[in-house]
Amino acid sequence: MPRSTRALSLLLVLLAGCGNFQDVTTVVDLRVLAIRADPPEILIDPQLITDPAQLPESFSTTVTALIVDPAGGDRPITVDALACPRQIDAVTAATGKNGIVCKDPQSPDPDRSVAVTPPPPDSPLATRTPFGDAEMQIPSVLPRELLQRAYMIDPSAQLGFQLPIAFQLAVAAGPESEIAIKRVIFTVPPPDHADQPANANPRITGLITYAQRDDQAMAMAMAIDPQPFDPDHPPTVPLGGSLWFEPQGADTAAESYFARALTREATPQVVVSEFKETLRYAFFTTAGTFSPPSTNTVPPTIRMRPDHVHLESKYQAPTVMPADPSVVFWIVVRDERGGASWMKGRFLLAAP
Numbered sequence: 001m002p003r004s005t006r007a008l009s010l011l012l013v014l015l016a017g018c019g020n021f022q023d024v025t026t027v028v029d030l031r032v033l034a035i036r037a038d039p040p041e042i043l044i045d046p047q048l049i050t051d052p053a054q055l056p057e058s059f060s061t062t063v064t065a066l067i068v069d070p071a072g073g074d075r076p077i078t079v080d081a082l083a084c085p086r087q088i089d090a091v092t093a094a095t096g097k098n099g100i101v102c103k104d105p106q107s108p109d110p111d112r113s114v115a116v117t118p119p120p121p122d123s124p125l126a127t128r129t130p131f132g133d134a135e136m137q138i139p140s141v142l143p144r145e146l147l148q149r150a151y152m153i154d155p156s157a158q159l160g161f162q163l164p165i166a167f168q169l170a171v172a173a174g175p176e177s178e179i180a181i182k183r184v185i186f187t188v189p190p191p192d193h194a195d196q197p198a199n200a201n202p203r204i205t206g207l208i209t210y211a212q213r214d215d216q217a218m219a220m221a222m223a224i225d226p227q228p229f230d231p232d233h234p235p236t237v238p239l240g241g242s243l244w245f246e247p248q249g250a251d252t253a254a255e256s257y258f259a260r261a262l263t264r265e266a267t268p269q270v271v272v273s274e275f276k277e278t279l280r281y282a283f284f285t286t287a288g289t290f291s292p293p294s295t296n297t298v299p300p301t302i303r304m305r306p307d308h309v310h311l312e313s314k315y316q317a318p319t320v321m322p323a324d325p326s327v328v329f330w331i332v333v334r335d336e337r338g339g340a341s342w343m344k345g346r347f348l349l350a351a352p
Helices: 003-018 090-095 144-153
Strands: 031-038 041-043 058-068 078-085 114-116 126-128 133-143 163-173 176-187 206-210 212-214 222-224 236-238 242-248 256-262 270-276 280-285 289-291 294-296 313-316 326-334 340-350
Touching: 031 163, 031 176, 031 280, 031 326, 031 340, 058 078, 058 144, 058 163, 058 176, 058 326, 078 133, 078 144, 114 133, 133 144, 133 163, 144 163, 206 222, 242 326, 280 289, 280 313
Parallel strands: 041 176, 236 340
Antiparallel strands: 031 058, 058 133, 078 114, 078 163, 126 133, 163 176, 206 242, 212 222, 242 313, 256 270, 280 294, 280 326, 289 313, 326 340
């Protein structure tokens, strides 16, 4: 076989294999769908950050992980938690991705990590819900020394920008395990805005569903006969059918705030500007798929209706009835300041 033919055959095999990956919106194994911190942002007095020794002895927040284990039944779920400063190595700096890995504080090179005491599997803080998931709360006390270390190694924080502390959760259930990262933001209020409140977690205030929409208007694509989602009377979707899900509340959940920014001059300067949060929504389900898997509040570049941003995602039902026709869905909303929350519900699959 010629070399070019062998290379083409190998490429076709690889492409065929890629087609077998599970859709990201379909949850079939252990997964951490989201992590919420209460509060997600902690404000620091600007005079104290210039003298870290004067910081309070500790800071408190509660981290809650939304953990889905659809194949595990009621098996125990355990979490090991660490907190550490932001770490960016050469590779992640080049790609622009956040490469945070908290090392065991008992190791010879702890990487400035501190252990966070998680709740035991049978604790009331590790609550299984009727939706087959678990919401595990981890009340956390971060020592002053951790913030001091983070400040010393973060040049951006020394200029007054946000200082993130990473929570690394190692989640395990049976033979499955997963690592998830959550940032808790520490912020020095910008000049002339010392009274600005800390960030609040965004909320999904409601949900509408509809079987069809008018796509003739291109960017507008308005819903046809939208219905409020009623958890007591959930909609029914036929096998092979579809249903649009559109979260509500973005107008009130997206906060405006003042923050530091760098100018685009040859020698960048730190200035204070006003911003409005971008909210991002992610969709998940136990059977079927969502498309697109995520939406956001960024207005499209080309649009016919400037005030309309598409937050909806189309659910596509499977063609074969799963073992449980009662399908669970989750919608997670996040902002860019460490805020997050979620909503969840059920709907029914039926024969076409």
